Amino acid sequence: DAGVIQSPRHEVTEMGQEVTLRCKPISGHDYLFWYRQTMMRGLELLIYFNNNVPIDDSGMPEDRFSAKMPNASFSTLKIQPSEPRDSAVYFCASSPLTGPANYGYTFGSGTRLTVV
Amino acid sequence: AQSVTQLGSHVSVSEGALVLLRCNYSSSVPPYLFWYVQYPNQGLQLLLKYTSAATLVKGINGFEAEFKKSETSFHLTKPSAHMSDAAEYFCAISNFGNEKLTFGTGTRLTIIP
Numbered sequence: 001d002a003g004v005i006q007s008p009r010h011e012v013t014e015m016g017q018e019v020t021l022r023c024k025p026i027s028g029h030d031y032l033f034w035y036r037q038t039m040m041r042g043l044e045l046l047i048y049f050n051n052n053v054p055i056d057d058s059g060m061p062e063d064r065f066s067a068k069m070p071n072a073s074f075s076t077l078k079i080q081p082s083e084p085r086d087s088a089v090y091f092c093a094s095s096p097l098t099g100p101a102n103y104g105y106t107f108g109s110g111t112r113l114t115v116v
Numbered sequence: 117a118q119s120v121t122q123l124g125s126h127v128s129v130s131e132g133a134l135v136l137l138r139c140n141y142s143s144s145v146p147p148y149l150f151w152y153v154q155y156p157n158q159g160l161q162l163l164l165k166y167t168s169a170a171t172l173v174k175g176i177n178g179f180e181a182e183f184k185k186s187e188t189s190f191h192l193t194k195p196s197a198h199m200s201d202a203a204e205y206f207c208a209i210s211n212f213g214n215e216k217l218t219f220g221t222g223t224r225l226t227i228i229p
Contacts, residue, residue: 004159031215033216042219042220042221042222043206043219043222045216045217045218048215048216050215055215056216091159091160093159093160095215099212099215101148101167101210101211101212101213101214101215101216101217102148102165102167102212104150104152104162104165104217105160105162105217106162107152107159107160107161108159109157109158109159110158110159112157
């Protein structure tokens with residue numbers, strides 16, 4: 001298995017632009033999680049899906065952030081408009097239905113976003 | 117609410133010395149506990165997990181951790197540090213029926229040659 005695939009690996013954009021981050025989970029995994037990692041706040045859960053349905057988006061910082069999972073093999077996290085304080089590493093992770101709490105997560109390599 | 121506290125944001129040990137990374141948890145229900153490792157510019161990789169079976173858990177790369185309920189701890193150890201162990205280590209917590217992992221703030225491990 002290729003693992004969790006995230007693209008792009010690096011993104012540099014200007015303030016005000018739209019940014020779209022992409023994630024392909026491991027085939028057969030039912031849960032998908034989006035995390036953000038910063039020096040100041042550590043790892044923060046933004047949103048997670050079960051069978052393509054958003055379950056908890058309480059971590060999404062504001063309305064500028066949105067996430068979708070149109071099918072079992074693809075998810076996007078969109079920021080519009082982007083701001084410098086959105087600069088961070090964004091991770092996607094997936095887990096099987098047997099229980100993320102029991103199994104743990106498999107993380108992608110992350111997208112390093114820089115908003116200038 | 118559940119949480120984990122990692123004592124020491126930076127730990128340095130000499131190559132060949134014992135590695136001890138500390139994690140204490142807070143939970144009103146029996147916890148599931150995890151250790152993850154993050155190498156530079158990479159995602160997090162699962163080292164080991166405790167899910168209410170044996171209290172001494174062995175993971176990859178020679179690491180192990182012991183669940184101690186009386187001390188609410190889940191410290192990570194390795195008898196002999198190797199240069200390749202230099203990374204950031206995260207403790208995380210969840211519980212039965214809870215899909216979310218809550219992570220600690222991480223401990224950066226430096227190995228001194």
